[in-house]
Amino acid sequence: MNRITTALLAALEALIVVAIGVGIALVPLTILWGTHYGLGIDWFVFWRAAVDVWLLGNGVDLAVQLPVDVTTSLGLAGAEAPFSLTIALLGFAVLAVLLGVRTGRRAATTDYRLTAAGVAILSYGLLAALLTYSAGTVVVTPAPVQGVLLPTLVFALGVLIGASGSPRAAGTVLPGWAARPLADLLGRIPAEVRSQLVAALRAGAATVAGIMVVSGLAVFVSVLANFATVIGLYETLQADVMGGISLTIGQLAFIPNLVVWAASWFVGPGIALGTGSSVSPLGTSLAAVPGLPLFGALPHGTLEFGFLGLLVPVLIGFVVAVLVRQGLDKRANAPHGPVPMLVTGALTGVVAGILLGLLAWWSAGAMGPGRLADVGPNPLLVGVLTFVEVGIAAALGMLVGGRRARSTDKRAEEVSTKR
Template structure:
């Protein structure tokens, strides 16, 4: 595909990613502006929508409450200004997935670099335009963060998608040179980088799945408390709709909190609070309905949730074990150990990123500290996944083809015949046990010149030893050897011993 066309399509992807994200915020806010607020100032609609979009792309937002609101609610003026930094990760997740898909399409079109640069520049330009046109007295943010953070959330997944697509289809450039370099590595180590990346992808998807299952279980178990908080909010239909949508975009954030809860370190719901399987210590929880999912107390049975990340590591180890390279029928330990340690370390890094993305402030005072901490979560996930990986990736398990099927004897050697084959065809086992090539085959297969074929003429002769056969086969072999008699010297230049009994045997030319 022409590079210009690839660049235009990538730019369109970036435009759609930004437009859909803004529209998801702008549509419900406009509905609330029309139905609920009535004569509200329309000039504040765009800054409010832009602030939510920026917050969803990890940009901290500074909020200043007006004096009239402080006087009406009796809020302490010292708490009038606070920061919102706990991101509704649904926006970032959508942008990242859309960008990754755009990068893959650019790579499959043969212009990965062109598509990545075009899409990233267009998205950065859109982020700049939104930041420059959405200033407001009540909501503010750092301009450089409002430009850089959204641009990175698009550019990094787009680059990963472009590299993945180029790796799959080739690019006649650096990716192909990297693959060629990996191909020149020793056979036991050539597949290690790919196994590590595949393992990290498996553990990441597995941990997200674990978090999703825990969130669903919490919604089912604590549904009554969530409904009670909804009723206590005293909002009309429009307010309930906006509140429900606001909680929905925070659903990925809750999933990451659930991952931290399962791993053990848990998360905080305010300063000096903790929610872990070992115990829950929280004060007054904000009246947000979805926070009703947080258990008021815990039981020791919840400590078994730590087995879920371990099971994720074991599943990844089982999948990777089937793809580890073999050498001479054996699996080298060093490559497998490298894969296990690398996957565990990178999974810990992914856990730290999960904590960074799902940590922040949701209000003034003690609410400035919510979410998991990166260090403890990274350490816990790394160790738990490492144990699971080691169980199946490093254990000396039997491999396919290692016993009874085939035993590698070198590039020029023939394979040993299995015991079952020797049992079914004792004559072949006898011929394989013969020490000299001049012995005559006693089978009824006739050659073209009406003389018994020699063992040396058999192209499919095996090297199976009669020792591998059972007692019945060995008895037949001994009986056959007892019938071997000396062969006259005029039959050929070979030794004086050889088989007899062929119906039409005659001297060899």
């Protein structure tokens, strides 16, 4: 393929990714428009609603000004004043990243890698701009700059991950004018320090991944254990078939948020579901919460052994550090001695704290007016406590991992000598 064909296909793929994201919300809303409203309402009302959901899922803030009759029927304190919706439905962002990875891998297999990746990201940004400026109404107004930048950055993250992960693209992700200065900068760092930094990045990312896996399992088990409560909340909403389907799709998009919230619970700070509320290993204290059936899976009351959840990040950080240390010792120019290992463990905690703090920040936000402006974990507390817990555990793991590696080598030498 020539450059023009590659660029056109990349633009088409960006269009498909946007269509999938918007279509997830638009299709059930369109069916609802035909079956429940009998085509009696302007379809663009549902179009704008679907675009708003897609934008919210990519982290875009929505400014809301509800009509007087709606605020009266809701009875929520503060609903009559303008408020913001800032909590992202992370399922849409995760989908955009995954589809972006696919786009990046395809771009890396072409002869014009940078052209394909650049055109895909640029096309996605143009489409995001068109959608943002088509979605504004008197009731709901998306932040225009965020609407253009945030969805594009989410998709670009996936494209870069996909392009850099392709074997054919190894060493060619960045253009020459950017790759050479970066290589020169890395070359000035001593080899042992580079090994420490790489080990800390790998261990920190692996620790956060492990915490997220355990958190996902915990959410799954909690939903199963409280399934009757979840179904009961569904019944109290008295939604029809299409309303129930739309609600279910919205909750599926919210599951990544719950997984991050579970990770924050394991770390210690837990989450808030409104100002003054708390869900943490020490207990649950809630007032009125948003009427999402999935919230029925949240822990209730005081958990006698809830404090044991704090061991999850500690144990994962320790095990990951042991494994990383054993692999680190096999490399040339590997750092040795307790002090470098303690520093590497501390850096692991820094990486894990930054990553989990960013995830906590991305998963939190405002879900409504008044006290619902504070929903989700506190990212600063999550980041700091993750740094402390994982940092200490990783430092110990780095030290113990070296001892285990040496004892394994001695046993191997003894066996070979006997033979």
